[in-house]
Amino acid sequence: MIHTVVMISIICIAVAILALTYRVIKGPSTPDRVIALDAIGINLVALIALISIGLDTNAFLEVILLLGILAFIGTVAFSKYLEKGVIIEHDRDR
């Protein structure tokens, strides 16, 4: 029972990722792609969680946490880049 549910969920998530991938490719603007990428990251978190349930293991919990952090950092970095043109600013005190 639980496996059927997990499978259905995985398929749903996968379809969502595919749809988001379409958005990443199509654009039309860069913020669209960044948002789509961020969403893919979050979907990946869900997907890995589901796979962990399917494989009946807790070895992938670190991956989930890491993915959450990376998706956040990546999106922030991208946003900063889109806004200011740089990600790490020069120290102005010198």
Add this chain to the structure above:
Amino acid sequence: MSLLHLAIISPFLLAVLVPILYKLFRKVHTGWFILPLPLVLFVYFVSFVSATSTSQPIIESFTWIEALGIEFTAKIDGLGLLFALLITGIGTLVILYSIYYLSKDKEKLNTFYVYLLLFMGAMLGVVLSDNLIVLYAFWELTSFSSFLLIGYWYDREKSRYGAQKSMLITVFGGLSMFGGIILLYIMTGTFSITEIIAQSDVIFTHPLFVPALLCILLGAFTKSAQFPFHIWLPDAMEAPTPVSAYLHSATMVKAGIYLVARMSPVFADHALWLWLIAGFGIVTLFWGSFSAVKQTDLKAILAFSTISQLGMIMSLLGIGAAALHFDGIDDKYHTIATTAAVFHLINHATFKGSLFMVVGIVDHETGTRDIRRLGGLMQLMPITFTLAIIGSFSMAGLPPFNGFLSKEMFFTAMTHIIDFNVFQLDTWGILFPVIAWIASVFTFIYSMILVFKTFTGKLQPEKLEKKPHEAPIGMLISPIILASLVIIIGFFPNILSVNIIEPALSAIMPEFLFEVHISFWHGFNLELWMTIGVIVLGTLLYLSLAKWRKIYGLFPEKLALNKAYDHGLLFAQNGSLKMTKMYMNGSIRSYLIYIFAFFIAILSSVLFSQNAFKIDLEHAADVRYYEVLLVAVIVIASVAILFVKSRLTSVILLGTVGYTVALFFVNFRAPDLALTQLVIETISVSLFLLCFYHLPKKRNEERMAFKATNLVISIGVGAVVTLIALSAHSTKLFESISQYYVENTYTEAAGKNMVNVILVDFRGFDTLFEIVVLAIASIGIYAMIKLRMKGAK
């Protein structure tokens, strides 16, 4: 290490001391310090004469490289002794001559004598070595020292050209000879000439016999300036005259003759040996004498004359091989060819050495060697004139000089060749005496040119750079000794026959017993009439030289061998340059195409020629639906990279591929890999973004241009890798060793995470150096960013 070895290497030892002597005693001509050595060696070698003529050869061995069977075996038999006496005897005279020829104030005498001693030692090593590898080592040393001596006046372009040419040709032949030596070793398992001769029956039926024969002969022909490799010798005349006299008439050019004579017991049974040596020899004889007539430089005449005479000796050695097919028949005509070869070898060394010295004197005292500017020197230089007459008449084959005797024996050998009914000699053999006779006529003509154009006629003092006068006595001693030898051997030819010629002959043809008796007068026979014919026709042609000399102008320059050599060299140079330019075009795209094309070609050909491709799905795991989904994502993203327009999109798509790979790791139960992959992918995507942001703004972003070659190659690489992966997976030869890790990770290494235990415990060394790689990369990046060299491009 015996006294004999010491004798061979003593010139090298003295060569070490020469620069010291030169620096210490500037007031004495360095040549005086050198002179005693060849004299002592000559006396030392003379002491062997009685031993070699009566008993077995003297063999002294000295281990050099024991594991490879290479021993420095010195062997003195008749042939080796004959050459050793020539080398040391003429060496003494040449050094004496050079003392007066080379000025001690203007010339760099230290280098000259070092090179000359190197050559002398090398040449002694060639003729006295019984081990083929040692012989080859000395052989190359003669080429090398000859190169140095030809280029002695290295500030002249022609010297450098001649040195390079002789180096290229003789080293080409030397290498081929080395190949022949190795083939002989493969056949017999020994480098010792004595033992190879003992096994000559085994060699004769071996399939490698003919290649070995050809390789050895190529070495001998290039060294002895046989047609068509003779072209280096005339250009080697840029060397100082003592060098020309020593190397390029008496010793080094005879190394090939020595090799042929030495190898005769091994190869001479074969028809190819006879035909190649006799054929090339007779062609060289004719071509050398024919070309000598048109030269205007005295040394060039002598160079072509040397070529011609070497061809004569070579052809005699070849015909001498026919005697081996008549064992049992006691007929002196069969062995006369070899006798004539050895006899003429001695005669040629005497008269050619003296002629070169005479030409050197003329050059030294008048400032030119051009026969068009010389003439009328008879009254001014009477001694030199006498010496020239003796040498030239002997060369032309006139009585009463020694050249007459060897020329008569040569004719005897050539005319009796028709009697042999082996190897089709009875049908084609008639060509030999005819060509030999015509060549002798030309020999006569150039010998006369040499004497009469130089010493008779009208003196032209306005064309000469110096006021001509007789040479100093020191310069005349050596040619006088050689010329008196010419006369002595001419009148008493048998003084050498028992002690020198007979032992040499029995070394060349061990099957025969020789009793050499050279008769000075042998009645009115065919050979005498041939000589008279040569003299008559030669005189007529010499007197009418001006009328028919034009025929040399008819010979097309393009067909000349020198042109062929020059063009060949230029062609090789330009051809390789063009070829390199063609494929080394500097574009990484092209190089990648080569690499991948070879990758495809070699791997796929191996896969299909070995019939290695197979698919075995028995051990394959079941395909799950989300794996299909992941593959679909990765394929779509990868293909999309090829077609998107913006660079930013391709970076993001690459990131997608990376993240999907991380998902694969999750799916295939590799949490550590998944973690690392995610972090690394994020970092590298941001690095890509960093790079792309800094690209020049002007460039329009456009799609990748389509190239059919690239498509074919990329599909090919993908297909080949896929095929190999499938085949490799389908061919499991043995079980994996991972079971060991599963069992021992906790018990042996106290860890539960198997991947990490392998990384830091079971196989920690790999990790160590991965860390080093990362350190190097980070230091490199830091250096590239920070280090801005000033002034560097």
